[in-house]
Amino acid sequence: MELNYSAEDIEFRDEVRAFLAESLQSSLADKVALGLSLSKTEYEDWHARLQARGWLAPNWPKQFGGGEWEAVKRHIFDEECALANAPRIVPFGLAMLGPVLHKFGSTAQQNYWLPRILNGDDWWCQGYSEPGAGSDLVALNTKAVRDADHYIVNGQKTWTTLGQHANMIFCLVRTDSEAKAQEGISFLLIDMNTPGVEVRPIVLIDGSVEVNEIWFSDVRVPIENLVGEENKGWTYAKYLLTHERTNIAGVGFARAGLAAVKRFASKEYSGGKPLIENPLFAARLAEIEIDLMAMATTNLRILSNASGTQAPSVESSMLKVKGTIIRQAINDLMRRAAGPNAVPFASEELEHSQLQVGPIRAGRVSMQYFNNRKLSIYGGSNEIQRQIIAKDALGGGR
């Protein structure tokens, strides 16, 4: 047993810290810390800075321009970025489609699409969920019918994160309605500028617009945009889902959130004393911190054993459940800390107006609380994760 990072790990961590201190503008970090939406340009600029440093695609194989980092190194990087309130790396091209193309894409697809992802030429989004296919993804119903050298796509995707910025979408579509559910699905790359594609924003309860509906009516997609074999898309989708979960514990986000609660509660007063000295509040804070300390170690234990970049399924399900519970508890504690000042609706407009009254005192803590209810819903709901964990231990059906 060795509970500490190696000298090499620490050297790398310091390197990441130095990079962040130099490259991350404090105004941008402040926006991230407040949970404000970033513009497309802000994401793209951040990607470009990472790419210039060679850190945009740490998980990719070297032959495709990646770093082939080990899991622990990746974890250090993710954690430092989160603690510094760096913009997240938009995962759709880099963490999701990239690995699928590495493994299942044709040489032509790899040569064309992968460099464009690294250069920021394309903004990808994910066309998985549908109104009738959420947790039960395999029930998806968007159809692609072959017509000579094209597929004709009809249907609707939903919960498409940042789809409003995207020019490309990777989609799961049904190419064989007769086959068993999993067997008639294909993986298609669709240009969002094709006639018949429509993006409709969905406003969430915190007032943010980060997810969208994507409608397809008679959209013509060239057959060279099929990834792998027709009707084998479910295999690729499952492969992708394991990649979606590699940073699922969100330890860095939780640490950053907990630090923010402590800062806030030191300045907020209750009964004439700093809130952080209130025994009830201090107890709640301490319990979450204890949970997080253990979860961070669980995360490292699992990462140390992981081979390559693919997270093992059951363990990543455990990390997803525990990680999201902890992050939601931190959001909950933060809104409580803000007291009556959490009630004003801190719209983004208000936040940008630099108004020095009312809402600005507590910022967007309520909005972040409500927004992060999504953590236990998306990426395979926590109910689905629990089913995976239980099934692994108990075997057999539900």
Add this chain to the structure above:
Amino acid sequence: MNFELSDEQRMLQDTLRRMLDDSGDSAWSQLAEQGIFAALFSEDNGGLGGSGFDLSIVFEELGRAGTTDPIIESVLVCGRLIASLAADSHSELLGRIVAGDVQLAFAHSETTSRYELNRVETHADHHCLNGVKSVVVNANAAHLFLVSARIAGDVADSSGIALYLVPVNTPGITVVNYELTGGGQAADITFDNVQLTQNDCLSTDALIAIDSATAAAIVALCAQTLGAMETTVSMTCEYMRTRQQFGRPLATFQALAHRLADMLIEVEQARSAVILAAGHLDADAHSRDLHASAAKNLLGRIGKLIAEESIQMHGGIGMTDEYRLGHFAKRIIMADHRYGDVDFHLERFIALSKT
């Protein structure tokens, strides 16, 4: 023992439920026209009821319907403060409040007061008012502000808090409005050398009246939150019966059904806590506050469960602005941030239990 509503109370409930069925977010004018606000005041004060149960019936229905009108702040709290401090000199104003013809805002809380009713920094010297009030609900629509100000003692002393009735257009007042999470509006109000007179002063020692009005507000807010939870849980039941995943309704998944069962159990716990608080609203201050704190603590805990679980059972759709559920969830959670949260009332319950 009898937990049945009286015939009159049942009639009030039925009337409200029918009226609010198609009222949308705002029901103020309908409620005023139908004379519903009279149920919130005793006959002595120009009303027709005013008991804790009258309050709980009215506000439970408002909560069920999802009304966002500031009736607790404008009618109930300001009305009761005026009734208890200046009923004789302000009987006409009280009549207009009961009729719903005039709107008020209670400018009491401050940036640093959190949930403590006694912590007042705004001060009045020779009736000249200086200070800042924060998150003043209904300031945008109010004709009159009811403003607390310290005229003696230290910042957290119980005595020395005066109450002034101030027209909103009095020189020296600056109002910055904003939206509230879950609906409604509030404002930060700055009083900069606002010169008032003896006539504007309703009381020179108002904390006992503020405590009492706040107890009524807690009963009302708890009942309103109970109503919102009823709607939320019934929407969740309906969704679980109809939403199909894996070829069958969500209702058939035991892991989900058992969680729904826990929600149903907790809503009944909340209902009992509201009944207890309502039944003790006119008891002595100690008993009144003990039961109000118990209810507010429990409703805060149960509200979190109901809001979070309802969203979770719905999945993504529960998080959209377009769907009603999320708005109810926001009101339920935000109720924990008004008139003292779970921890504030837990501490107060502990303190009151010792004496």
